Amino acid sequence: MTSSTIGIAIAAPGGYALDEAALDMGIRRLEAQGVRVHNYYQPAEKYQRFGGTDAGRLAQLNAAAADPEVQIVMALRGSYGMSRILPQIDFQAMADSGKLFVGYSDFTPFHMNLMKTAGCISFAGPMVCDDFIRAEPVDYTLNQFWDCLRGPVHTVRGTAAGNSAVDVRGKLWGGNLAMLVHLLGTPYFAPIEEGIVFVEDINEHPYRVERMILQLFYAGAFEGQKALVLGDFSGYKLAEFDNGYTFETMLAYLRERLPLPVLTGLPFGHVRVRATLPYGGMAHLVSDAEGFDLSISDYPTLAHG
Numbered sequence: 013m014t015s016s017t018i019g020i021a022i023a024a025p026g027g028y029a030l031d032e033a034a035l036d037m038g039i040r041r042l043e044a045q046g047v048r049v050h051n052y053y054q055p056a057e058k059y060q061r062f063g064g065t066d067a068g069r070l071a072q073l074n075a076a077a078a079d080p081e082v083q084i085v086m087a088l089r090g091s092y093g094m095s096r097i098l099p100q101i102d103f104q105a106m107a108d109s110g111k112l113f114v115g116y117s118d119f120t121p122f123h124m125n126l127m128k129t130a131g132c133i134s135f136a137g138p139m140v141c142d143d144f145i146r147a148e149p150v151d152y153t154l155n156q157f158w159d160c161l162r163g164p165v166h167t168v169r170g171t172a173a174g175n176s177a178v179d180v181r182g183k184l185w186g187g188n189l190a191m192l193v194h195l196l197g198t199p200y201f202a203p204i205e206e207g208i209v210f211v212e213d214i215n216e217h218p219y220r221v222e223r224m225i226l227q228l229f230y231a232g233a234f235e236g237q238k239a240l241v242l243g244d245f246s247g248y249k250l251a252e253f254d255n256g257y258t259f260e261t262m263l264a265y266l267r268e269r270l271p272l273p274v275l276t277g278l279p280f281g282h283v284r285v286r287a288t289l290p291y292g293g294m295a296h297l298v299s300d301a302e303g304f305d306l307s308i309s310d311y312p313t314l315a316h317g
Contacts, residue, residue: 107129
């Protein structure tokens with residue numbers, strides 16, 4: 013799966029490891045596969061709900077990016093924390109490091125601003141906790157990660173009924189819906205022109221999903237975009253007073269209201285089975301009523317960073 017020449021640095025820009033023994037096991041598992049692990053997260057330095065103080069977490073990212081023996085910098089986990097250090101991150105230096113940066117959820121602002129500042133592609137993909145510490149690792153998730161980073165073309169199949177026929181090309185961008193909306197109106201929000209947008213979230217009722225997507229729409233984020241692709245939106249509970257307002261009815265409303273195709277079925281989000289997506293890679297999206305194929309190319313790989 014991996015090569016002895018691959019160095020992975022672990023940094024915690026957000027939350028800390030909830031199970032330190034599991035983290036140690038995950039590191040040993042990676043090392044057993046021939047990966048050199050450079051762990052810049054120190055459990056003793058966790059602060060409040062974070063993987064360190066703001067200055068400490070920024071220092072972890074900087075040290076990981078500066079390590080000459082590292083090819084991949086992977087977030088320890090999401091939760092919250094990237095927003096606190098976003099103004100202090102030197103994104104040009106991150107891009108100049110040549111590292112492949114990987115994470116999702118709270119890591120979304122990093123993807124967006126690495127692309128905005130330096131035109132540099134990063135990866136919405138697995139994090140150390142919990143993708144590499146599971147007692148039973150998910151083959152699809154880990155294979156997607158390694159296959160994507162090997163390149164040169166990466167393919168994701170999405171299966172869902174009811175998608176319209178679409179055949180479009182554009183650069184892929186997006187991420188966690190709440191984080192994208194959080195950046196709106198700030199210098200850190202930077203949609204890619206004529207792109208393909210992907211979004212996901214967890215524990216958000218369908219009305220909140222609708223509200224956030226409408227906010228992006230009203231803010232002009234979808235102008236010129238080729239398609240909106242929905243990943244996983246689970247963890248919510250409907251109430252009796254929703255009175256028939258479900259995710260499906262919300263989706264039907266969005267499809268009537270938005271000026272671009274809205275597809276479902278992307279295996280991405282806060283779920284065990286998750287694709288890896290190059291943020292800023294050139295994507296070709298072809299869909300029909302049963303699902304879609306998303307092929308991504310023109311992104312850095314382990315062989316050609």
